[in-house]
Amino acid sequence: MTDVDVLIVGAGPAGLAAALEVRRAGLSVEIIEQRETIGGAIYRQPIAGVRPVRQATGAERRWRALADDFAASGIPVRHACVFVGIDGAGLVLIEDRHAGKIRKVAARGVVLAVGAVEKVLPRPGWQLAGVSTAGGLQVMMKETGRAPGGRVLLAGNGPLLIAVAAQMAKLRNPPVAIIEAGDPIRRFAAGIGLCAYPELVTEALSYLQTVHLHRILWMRAALVARIERREKGLLRAVVRDVRGREHVFDVDRIGLHDGIRPNEFGLPLETAKDASLPVILRAGDCREALGAKAAIADGRRAAGEILERLAGAGWRQVREIARLRRAQDVLARLFQPVDGADPLMRLPDETILCRCENRTVGDLRRLCAGPDTPSGREVKHNGRFAMGSCQGRFCADNTAALMAAPGPDRPPPSPEDLTGRRWPTRPLPIGAFVAAHAEETIPEDEQQD
Template sequence: MFDRDVIVIGGGPAGIAAAVSLTRLGYDVELVDQRTQLGGAIYRQPIEGVPPVKQSGAAKRRWQRLYASSQQVKLNCRFSSVFAGVDGDGNVLIDDRGLGKLVSLRACAVVIAVGAVEKVTPRPGWDLPGVFTAGGMQVMMKETGRAPRGTVLLAGSGPLLIAVAAQMAAMGNAPLAIVEGGNPLAINGNGLGLLAHLGLLSEAAGYLSGIVRHGIDWRRSTELVAIARTGARLSAELRHANGARETLVVDQIALHDGIRSNNFGLPADTVGTAEMPFITRAGDCREALGAVASELDGARAAADVAAYLTQTAGDTAADLAAIARQRQAQAVLSTLFAPTARNIRLADLPDDTVVCRCERRKMQDLKLLLEAASPLSGREIKHNGRFTMGACQGRFCADNTARIASEIYGAEKSIAASDLTGSRWPVRPLPISALLDDESAPHEPPAREQ
């Protein structure tokens, strides 16, 4: 017996697009999100009474259209709720923070659209108070309508740094500088690929104009190699392309080294049976390609779900073609912002560099662990060294730990992040209080279209 036709996890562009499409087709859909309103990270909405953060005109129009569609179909949403996984009997487990209990629902199909996570490369001092991720800083600005206080340095690589800098400047506190590992303005022909993606080029030009207008120092081909505490402030050690070193003293530092799919612990998609739901991923948690592609992929996922429920072939060719175009655009950006310094080895970081922040595990701990007579498996690295065992369950450290292990082992053994995180339900830790009061109320199965 089923409670819903479809449960959609995530209220960002992919989740909204999937839920709206399926609701329009007449299915009983429930969208689950850990926030109190729709939008996800990319379209994060401000708290009541706070003006929205300045965004590009294209981004505003996308959100207004997407939100309007959710209101037109009267989308059924369960907010303040965290998706924990699917149990062995096919029940979708939801930690409903509003009810203060674990809710168990059965659905014919589940769409997982939990977005992306930010990549941050370890550096000495990256775990110090006052060091954030640029994405986290941007979300804070979107919610509160305020720029971070004091002198701020943005560092790492990628176009998000430019967007955050322009938004900070528009809110009255421009960053001291942007430290960019690549050089997207290099005259090497790589930028010509953006001419095929005028929408993306227009958004980028808008943010760049803000950088120029506010006179923000954009230091390209420069790395932030170490952070240290200097009294109540932070000192950032920079290394330029010519090898010269420089130190800047600031109040806060925001790091960003790209994004990756938020697929940690997620098992592979399942085809669905009488006992287990059809499960598919959508948006950035399937492939991190940005907001436009996420919305398209949400529609693609909805078509796949509808095809499963009706046992007919779905037509996703147009969506897949448009997603492929967005993939090409992201490939151009990746080339433009590729770090100038090549062959950077994380395994060469100082021994006291923290690798796993939750468990406070350092480079020296990992190196000592890997000195075993024979190469360890990812599972052994996890359980013997406690890497990826903390509250984040590897979302920040799994990729870095796997990369360091592979660099040390060389051709002898390759370790992947999934070797440490594994694939399992539940995918998120649950409070004991929620487990003590499980709500399960199955109803009659919904009629499927024939």
Template sequence: MPVSDQSIDLLVVGGGPAGISAARSAAEAGLDVLLADERPTLGGQIYKQPGPGFTVTDPAAMDRQFRQGRALIDSLDGTGVEVLLRTSLVAVEDRRVVLVTEGSAARTVTARRMVLAPGAHDRPVAFPGWTLPGVITAGGLQTLAKTQRVLPGERILFAGSGPVALAFPAQLAHYGAHIVAALEAGPAPRAGDLVRLARAARGNGVLLRDAARYRGMLLRHRIPLRYRRIVVRAEGDGRVERVVHAAVDRDWRVLPGTEETVRADVLCVGYGFVASLELMRLVGCEFDHREDLGGHVVRRDEWLRTTVDGVYAAGDGAGVEGSFVAIDEGRVAGLAAAMDAGVLSAADAAAAAAPARRRLDRRRALSAATARLYRVGPGVYELSDDDTVICRCEAVRRRDLAPAIASTDDINLVKGYTRAGMGPCQGRICQRQVAGLIARHHGRPIEEVALATPRMPVRPVPIGALADHTIQGPTLFLAEDAAAEDGTKP
């Protein structure tokens, strides 16, 4: 590993709501904090800010999420938190982590404690035509709309589930997009759901009002919202021209004879999110499984300590529950790090964390009230056919996976036989799909299919960022050594 050049009390990985909140609360308690994020701006996915080169001259004209994110980012001012943007954590060994900032060589930081807040990414869903130009995830389209102010087409069909299926089409319509329909794979609310929502309303007024406002926006823009519908395939010559969708049962499995075709040049897919687990798996954290929270979720105690000493996890990377939960979890994690470091007493930490804990309880009461509506069905992993590309990086189709899956339920062996998961994304896109195929073939729940072994580097980086003179190791040699052996100069 590169020679260590910095030692800090706390490293926070992730510059979204959880990471910012954790860094701020820990720094205010007295810790020396370094915050690293791979994006060019802070804010994460939900509070994504315009990138370098863009200037917001009228913040009042931006949406509320932008203003909330800007206020959260500005709250770091004066705290002493060191922020590294365009920086990825690519390796970790004990308390030493390797950071690579874009355009620079690797550096090693020794962190006494770490808060991991890597966030989440769109749940990949493979179906025939999902690789056509014009098929885009909700996160990708959000990036275009929020940071570039670009809409990629003229007729946009949204298909997904969860709160995003209501909010995102309304937000796109606000940006001027023509949404032909919004498809929700889950069920329509019933009277019992509304009663449960009313009981969980205390402390959640903003979220419920937002939901009502988004529903009103869909009505005003005459956007049909259809429940129990899922994408079957995308069709077109060189790009999306048509989208076929169908009705599904409670497990999101397609009901034969219910297919409909709609003309669209963009298909936005948003079937929820999965947590970014790579760092937590690399350091050895233990996990449980809850598909509605993103699949594998890291195991934590009441102070958000993981099963690895000195490592805390907060936000959607530890279980997808939204930005409000992420902010409060970040605060609790930052206070926990300060308490465990001895700069904050247990009593003071408990008092400071109490308001956040109360808010978390209320948010989770609301989540429990919507559990029937937002349950993820296993059918979401059963939409591909034999010709569908499952691993986009290595161009591995479902038929290429079939012989390996028939012979083993070990995803590492399937990866070794087929190369699915060996590309630049390191399985982030295809791993859940492969696990779903294994589960279906062997008649097992998807949660019983172990994930592939994590490897370093966690993120793809230029080899020049790592292969420099600072790297030490008995099996490595420097260019000067090779030159000395053959009598030449480097």
């Protein structure tokens, strides 16, 4: 029995684009989305009664076209539903948070389009209250229509910091400064390469103009060396520039950002062409983090590939994705940190690495100091790294990188050595399983909603 031909996980730009293409081809399609609105993080919709925060003109135009097409399609969306995994029988397991139950869906194909996650490198004091991700501040602004209150410092690496600063300024609370590890102004050659992508140049100039008009300090080739708690709830950020000089900022909040990476935590692998159903594909930033425009193109690519497998007639859309991949490569060179040293290797021992379990860099170094480097599983169980409530979602990458340092001649560990790859993709309430079991075992004429 098949409930739907294609199930899309995630109602961001990649998921919506994939669903539209599948529907146009005549196959049945549904979307599951953990939030009550569509759009994902990049096109996060405001809460009821709040005016949307204006984005760059190109981004607004892309979203309006995609949202209008989707509204006209009539494609059903199961809101407040979280992807749990795919069981041995090939059924997709979903946590229906409205019903408080685990649902099972039989699908011929599954497209995973769950976006990207923000990458944040550990720094002394990064675990303190009042320190969050810059992307988290941006999402909050999109939902509430208000800038974060108080004095805010943005720090890390990449163009998102400029975008967040510009959006804060338009909402009448510009940040006190942007601390950028790179120095794009001095990377002239990379900047010239960006001219091949006029849509990116237009968007960047718009943000930079806002930053300049509001006289926001943009300190380049600098990094936050440590964060300290001060009196009256203030945070002190000690910033070190490329010459080794230290600068102090006393603020109420700090937003950190060091890039993005695919949100692939716990996801099942894509299935080979000769695998049994369901066909599993990834689309958008959870396959390759290239931004919203590329996510739309990659959603269409995934739809074409799944149609080729299920219906024997599909298409491949790779040229636009390759072009946008080159654009991201240019941005990476433009914002490449000036200090080429690995920031993880120079962290002091007292730096918190795993925030869930309060485990430090020193704890990991001592655990790996012996002649035999422990495996990821041993580090997890003996050191409790990646053992907390996030199950390594935020610390596994950094832990694996630090584990590799003592033994460069050995095969480097991967984050999955600590986390594994199995369902559920996240902790679930036992009651949801119990409710699902009761629903299956009680006769239909005795069930009550």
